[in-house]
Amino acid sequence: MEADSGIPVPQRYWAIVVIALGITLAVLDGAIANVALPTIARDLHASAASSIWVVNAYQLSVTISLLPLASLGDRIGYRRVYIPGLALFTVASLGCALANSLPELALVRVVQGFGAAGIMSVNTALVRTIYPANMLGRGVAINAMVVAISSAVGPTVASAVLSVASWPWLFAINVPIGVIAVAAALRALPINPGHETPYDYLSAIMNAIVFGLLIFTIDGLGHSEDALWLIAQALGFVVVGYLFVRRQLTRPAPLLPIDLLKIPVFALSIATSVCSFCAQMLAYVSLPFLFQNVFGFNQVQTGLLITPWPFAIIFAAPLAGVLSDRYSAGMLGGLGLLALTIGLVLLATIGAHPSPLAITWRMALCGAGFGIFQSPNNRQMLSSAPRDRSGGASGMLGTARLTGQTVGAALVALIFGVAPERGPSIALAVAAAVAGLASLVSLMRLRTSHSTVSA
Incomplete structure (x- = not known):
């Protein structure tokens, strides 16, 4: 079918670069603000507790608007949601850089979050229009790799910027990148037809x-x-x-895609995604405390020790994307998440005085496992949905990731409150258990007969 043929080269390459730039800005900005909170609170004369709204305002507006914007993308076309979202994010980034008070910054962060939701809600749906059906796994792999790396390196990027500039530059650097991305998107992103169903x-x-x-x-x-x-x-x-x-x-085309959740393989893929991102966030939040407070490494050493995880994803995700065009996502996801489970168990039981090398290869194993899981899982979620519901599938993909991350972060806070001394090790053990559950859920897809549905 013509709808499955994607767009021609070199427009395809430009389009995927635009998608990668947009998702990098949106995901990275959700991660970098954490590191700058103490500095922002001090400069704006705000309390540490109130400064949390710099993060919460962004996360809240993204989460509540992902599915509505994904549904809107199905109705009016994904390009018409993505480009305004990218433009709004860019303008709001300038507003964040110019903010003079905490309430002002939090308000602009809400606006910035809505722009980020416009980017994240339809980015994978756009990938489906960019790549031909037989290469969809490669396009999804690039997207998944960018999301994973952006989430992982956010604190490192923030630390690097803050070492040479003040906190407003964390937001100001988005502006020229966003302007370039909007200009390129207007030329490269394909137009897809929507439908006439009234918006709910x-x-x-x-x-x-x-x-x-x-x-x-x-x-x-x-x-x-x-x-x-x-x-x-x-x-x-x-x-x-x-x-x-x-x-x-x-509803015939529900905003919450219950029609898609009735597809067994789609529902299992969503459950796998929620569990896996919960496990990842449990590890990401607890590992710096383990490395610094328990093992005695400094902040720079901690950043270097965390680096093998995202670096392993860089190599594993593209390979998994190619394999996902040939092999079952249930099998690839199950094996990848099993590797993540083993890596987390090995980190949780590493002992009191590990060498940097012992930590490094365990972190790399976790990253490789996560990278092998993510691309095939995302590809199956997207391809199992009818083509005219790609926006709904894309929105659920982002919602599953954010839900898993939110639950993971809350679990870390709960664990640290109950057992502050052994909190990091317990959190890693819980992360391993959740990753093991995700592996089992992924393998359940092997028993589910599935054929890709296309409109």
């Missing part, structure tokens, strides 16, 4: 309430907030969530 604004509002309450409940649990307030939030999530799901069951 009520579902978009309900979606924002459901995911907002979910994030606040999980975050509050991790930080041991008032029990009654947590129960109220959880009840609100359950009640609105129930009404939201009931509404989606009546």
